Amino acid sequence: MKELIQLLDAHPGISLEEAATMLGISKEEVAETLDVMRKDKIYMGEKAIINWDKLEEGNHVCAFIDVQVQPKLGKGFDEVAKKMSQIPAVESCYLMSGGYDISIKMKGKSFQEIALFVARKLSAIEGVLSTRTHFVLKRYKDEGILMESFEKDDRGNISL
Amino acid sequence: MIQYDQLLNQNLLHIKPSGIRKFFDLAEQMHDVISLGVGEPDFLTPWHIRRAAVENLDSGKTRYTANAGLLELRKEICKYAKSNYDLEYDYQKEVVVTVGGSEGIDLFLRAVINPGDEVIVPEPSFVCYNPIVSVCGGVPVALVTEQKDRFKVTAQALKAAITPKTKAVVLPFPNNPTGAIMERTELEEIASVIRDTDILVLSDEIYANLTYGGKDHVSIATLPGMKERTVVVNGFSKTFSMTGWRLGYAMGPQPIIKQMTKLHQFAIMSAPTTSQYAAIEALKNGQDDTEQMKAEYDYRRRYIVNAFRQMGLECFEPEGAFYCFPSIQSTGLSSDVFCEKLLKQKRVAVVPGTAFGESGEGFIRVSYCYSIEHIKIALKRIKEFLGEIKNES
Numbered sequence: 001m002k003e004l005i006q007l008l009d010a011h012p013g014i015s016l017e018e019a020a021t022m023l024g025i026s027k028e029e030v031a032e033t034l035d036v037m038r039k040d041k042i043y044m045g046e047k048a049i050i051n052w053d054k055l056e057e058g059n060h061v062c063a064f065i066d067v068q069v070q071p072k073l074g075k076g077f078d079e080v081a082k083k084m085s086q087i088p089a090v091e092s093c094y095l096m097s098g099g100y101d102i103s104i105k106m107k108g109k110s111f112q113e114i115a116l117f118v119a120r121k122l123s124a125i126e127g128v129l130s131t132r133t134h135f136v137l138k139r140y141k142d143e144g145i146l147m148e149s150f151e152k153d154d155r156g157n158i159s160l
Numbered sequence: 161m162i163q164y165d166q167l168l169n170q171n172l173l174h175i176k177p178s179g180i181r182k183f184f185d186l187a188e189q190m191h192d193v194i195s196l197g198v199g200e201p202d203f204l205t206p207w208h209i210r211r212a213a214v215e216n217l218d219s220g221k222t223r224y225t226a227n228a229g230l231l232e233l234r235k236e237i238c239k240y241a242k243s244n245y246d247l248e249y250d251y252q253k254e255v256v257v258t259v260g261g262s263e264g265i266d267l268f269l270r271a272v273i274n275p276g277d278e279v280i281v282p283e284p285s286f287v288c289y290n291p292i293v294s295v296c297g298g299v300p301v302a303l304v305t306e307q308k309d310r311f312k313v314t315a316q317a318l319k320a321a322i323t324p325k326t327k328a329v330v331l332p333f334p335n336n337p338t339g340a341i342m343e344r345t346e347l348e349e350i351a352s353v354i355r356d357t358d359i360l361v362l363s364d365e366i367y368a369n370l371t372y373g374g375k376d377h378v379s380i381a382t383l384p385g386m387k388e389r390t391v392v393v394n395g396f397s398k399t400f401s402m403t404g405w406r407l408g409y410a411m412g413p414q415p416i417i418k419q420m421t422k423l424h425q426f427a428i429m430s431a432p433t434t435s436q437y438a439a440i441e442a443l444k445n446g447q448d449d450t451e452q453m454k455a456e457y458d459y460r461r462r463y464i465v466n467a468f469r470q471m472g473l474e475c476f477e478p479e480g481a482f483y484c485f486p487s488i489q490s491t492g493l494s495s496d497v498f499c500e501k502l503l504k505q506k507r508v509a510v511v512p513g514t515a516f517g518e519s520g521e522g523f524i525r526v527s528y529c530y531s532i533e534h535i536k537i538a539l540k541r542i543k544e545f546l547g548e549i550k551n552e553s
Binding site for chain 1: 198200202455456458460462463466532
């Protein structure tokens with residue numbers, strides 16, 4: 001299982017056949033392991049990484065929101081965090097160490113849309129004490145992928 | 161007018177330039193060529209190693225080092241050699257840090273060869289040994305390895321190649337271009353042939369950390385009676401993706417290393433200082449990177465070998481380095497013609513097996529130092545090509 005996880009981490013989107021070949025195991029074994037990992041919520045699927053800035057119709061704004069929350073007796077931060085996770089525009093929701101409690105990443109069509117959403121919806125969730133919204137101005141790297149590749153194959157013509 | 165041909169070193173003048181180079185020159189003049197030809201890692205040097213180099217430069221480490229290399233680096237090299245390959249060397253007397261593994265090879269050959277000495281060089285293999293032997297006035301003796309022996313050196317073939325003039329045997333394993341490795345039992349047989357002679361061994365172990373299928377590299381120097389006659393050459397280029405840093409090392413018996421260091425001192429002074437500091441970082445903290453790169457090479461290795469076999473080409477299973485060496489004999493074309501046609505018709509560059517010695521005829525060397533996406537495109541074109549030449553004939 002560990003080998004398959006490492007392979008999928010490095011090569012998302014490969015087929016079952018390719019995974020089997022690259023690991024030197026049977027296709028059935030890959031499929032079986034994948035099923036187990038899905039069932040156990042280890043393998044959560046794959047997602048395309050789009051460089052939205054490249055699209056002209058754009059209108060694609062991303063923000064990180066630091067949220068301070070009043071934890072609930074016996075439930076801690078879970079209840080509020082799960083509520084926030086239900087919101088489709090919320091891309092990620094994490095419980096954090098440090099100066100605030102919950103970090104949210106969200107997408108919207110405009111700065112205003114996000115700002116209004118935070119003011120009207122997010123702040124209104126019971127238990128939310130304060131929010132700080134940071135808008136992303138430029139993306140350099142996402143999920144380990146460089147948005148502008150600085151690398152090109154500059155290997156020389158060399159006799160080896 | 162000066163007759164340069166008469167002035168130049170005659171031994172050098174008569175050496176043919178590398179066949180790989182000739183082929184790449186051709187590829188370079190064409191557009192849209194996709195290559196599986198380069199024998200150099202596609203990964204950049206890991207970030208923390210680059211960072212260490214910059215920090216040392218910033219702090220003013222810009223002078224020569226000791227001739228044999230930084231003491232701390234030599235210590236780390238010995239630690240690494242011990243923990244990874246069970247090789248034990250004294251960092252003060254038995255190691256010299258060189259400009260790439262290549263310099264280690266050059267130093268060894270120049271340190272031991274007297275005119276007329278024979279050096280046994282397995283074939284197919286990396287292109288550098290024979291020319292250096294010849295320039296030194298030595299005689300390279302080809303020891304052909306065959307696919308039926310999984311491109312390994314056999315004791316029988318070695319015995320047959322040995323004469324009273326044999327000075328040394330080169331053991332380039334894991335091998336470029338075949339991807340063959342030598343396992344312990346096979347090395348023991350080789351050792352039993354050499355052990356009671358005065359023959360030296362140059363063990364070129366530059367691909368030592370790239371072996372697959374759970375078969376760890378074994379150095380012949382770890383076998384009884386072999387350390388005293390073996391010089392091990394290794395380096396940072398392949399293991400840590402540090403080709404451009406030009407850094408390697410040689411380890412061996414003090415009397416040989418002493419002469420090699422003397423030569424190094426006159427010809428080179430010391431290996432690049434910044435590279436040496438970077439190498440310390442690589443040895444101390446680079447294990448995770450090398451494992452990650454190796455895992456990736458292994459994915460590609462399995463993928464590419466499987467693809468060639470599915471195309472109907474016989475492909476020996478490489479167990480080391482980052483090349484595969486499929487046979488193209490079934491196409492009826494010579495290696496040179498195959499590669500040239502493939503380049504011209506499909507714009508894919510691979511290297512003819514003959515670039516690594518005559519016995520490479522009937523094979524091509526395919527490097528998998530490329531991303532899977534890149535490899536897929538190249539393989540698709542090769543498959544189309546095989547279909548086309550089948551229809552032609």
